[in-house]
Every structure is written in C-alpha cells, then in structure tokens.
Amino acid sequence: KAGVTQTPRYLIKTRGQQVTLSCSPISGHRSVSWYQQTPGQGLQFLFEYFSETQRNKGNFPGRFSGRQFSNSRSEMNVSTLELGDSALYLCASRSELGADTQYFGPGTRLTVL
Amino acid sequence: DAKTTQPPSMDCAEGRAANLPCNHSTISGNEYVYWYRQIHSQGPQYIIHGLKNNETNEMASLIITEDRKSSTLILPHATLRDTAVYYCIPERDNYGQNFVFGPGTRLSVLP
Numbered sequence: 062k063a064g065v066t067q068t069p070r071y072l073i074k075t076r077g078q079q080v081t082l083s084c085s086p087i088s089g090h091r092s093v094s095w096y097q098q099t100p101g102q103g104l105q106f107l108f109e110y111f112s113e114t115q116r117n118k119g120n121f122p123g124r125f126s127g128r129q130f131s132n133s134r135s136e137m138n139v140s141t142l143e144l145g146d147s148a149l150y151l152c153a154s155r156s157e158l159g160a161d162t163q164y165f166g167p168g169t170r171l172t173v174l
Numbered sequence: 175d176a177k178t179t180q181p182p183s184m185d186c187a188e189g190r191a192a193n194l195p196c197n198h199s200t201i202s203g204n205e206y207v208y209w210y211r212q213i214h215s216q217g218p219q220y221i222i223h224g225l226k227n228n229e230t231n232e233m234a235s236l237i238i239t240e241d242r243k244s245s246t247l248i249l250p251h252a253t254l255r256d257t258a259v260y261y262c263i264p265e266r267d268n269y270g271q272n273f274v275f276g277p278g279t280r281l282s283v284l285p
Contacts, residue, residue: 065217106273117271119272151217151218161206161208162220163273165217165219166217168216170215
C-alpha cells in the first residue's frame with residue numbers, strides 16, 4: 062500500500078498570504094489528522110477529520126482550518142500567515158476514528174517570510 | 175493525563191543494543207504506549223505499541239513494567255540509520271483520540 066502523501070513538500074509564502082496544504086491518506090483510511098511541528102513547541106495536534114467532518118480540534122486560532130473530501134483526502138488552510146506559522150505540517154491517517162495507530166506523511170515545510 | 179519523561183539524548187555504539195527508557199507514572203489503565211521515531215525533518219515513523227505485555231516486531235522490542243509506569247524500547251542491533259528522535263507516547267488529547275507528543279529522546283548511533 063502507498064503511504065500517506067502530502068503536497069507540496071516545500072512552500073514559501075509571505076506574511077498576510079494564505080496557504081492550502083493537501084494530504085492523501087493511506088488507501089482505505091478514513092481518518093486524517095494534522096499536526097504542526099516547530100522547534101519551540103514541538104509536535105502539536107491541529108485537528109482531525111473523519112467522514113468529511115471535523116471531529117477533534119487542538120488549541121489553534123481560527124486562521125487554521127481544514128476540510129475532508131468524500132475520498133478521504135484532506136486539505137488544511139492557513140489564512141493571514143504570520144512568521145510564527147513557519148513549521149513542518151504533518152498529516153497522519155488511521156483506518157477508523159477509534160483506531161490508535163496513526164501513519165504519518167513526510168510533511169510540508171512552510172516558510173513564511 | 176499520563177506525564178511522560180524521557181532522557182533528552184542518548185548515544186549508542188553501532189551494532190550494540192539501544193535501550194530507550196520512558197517513564198509514564200500516571201498512565202491510565204486502558205491507554206496503549208506508542209513509540210514513534212522521527213529522522214531529521216521527515217514524518218514520524220511508527221515503531222511499536224503495547225498495553226501491558228512485552229511486544230516485539232521486526233523493528234524493535236517493547237518492555238512494559240508490570241505496574242505500567244515505565245517502558246523501554248529496545249533496538250537490538252543499532253545502525254547509523256537508527257539515529258533519530260524517539261517519542262514515547264502514552265498520552266492522548268482531551269478527546270482521548272490524538273497523540274500528545276513530548277520532546278522525545280535524541281538517539282545518536284555512533285560508528
């Protein structure tokens with residue numbers, strides 16, 4: 062089975078812009094979670110989607126949003142980018158909402174200038 | 175919440191066993207302990223998980239103490255490619271669903 066894929070792998074934006082990141086889960090997986098990783102805060106949970114509905118949300122401002130499509134692919138959007146949004150954004154999928162094991166993608170490295 | 179402590183860094187000689195400890199003294203009775211590793215700037219890679227019994231797979235062994243307050247990940251024959259940050263994850267978020275990552279242990283396998 063192919064693993065979790067994320068596009069793009071690298072992205073450079075400027076403050077105030079918005080960005081959309083994409084994630085394709087492992088085939089058959091219905092849950093997609095997003096995490097942000099920064100040197101200062103480490104790996105932090107953003108939100109999780111299952112059956113096109115946001116199920117859980119971490120402690121992030123409303124500028125961070127996401128959605129999931131009927132084929133389980135997911136996108137996350139960050140509006141009005143700030144310098145502090147520079148991070149590695151990781152997507153993880155699992156088969157069902159209650160299944161514990163999550164499989165991570167390679168991440169998208171976002172740099173905000 | 176299960177408060178997790180891991181040593182910030184460890185060294186291991188190539189070919190030797192790497193034993194990575196993790197303390198999770200307040201883990202609840204039904205939470206699995208998961209181990210992931212992250213090689214520089216890549217996504218975390220699943221290694222192994224367990225509840226109360228010792229577990230082994232092709233990558234590693236997991237030893238969980240009987241009181242479940244600590245565990246040890248064992249890489250039996252460490253190679254240079256095992257150099258990574260290793261995360262022990264007994265904690266879940268407030269929804270009980272998603273992982274709470276700590277800072278992990280940076281393992282350096284030395285030639």
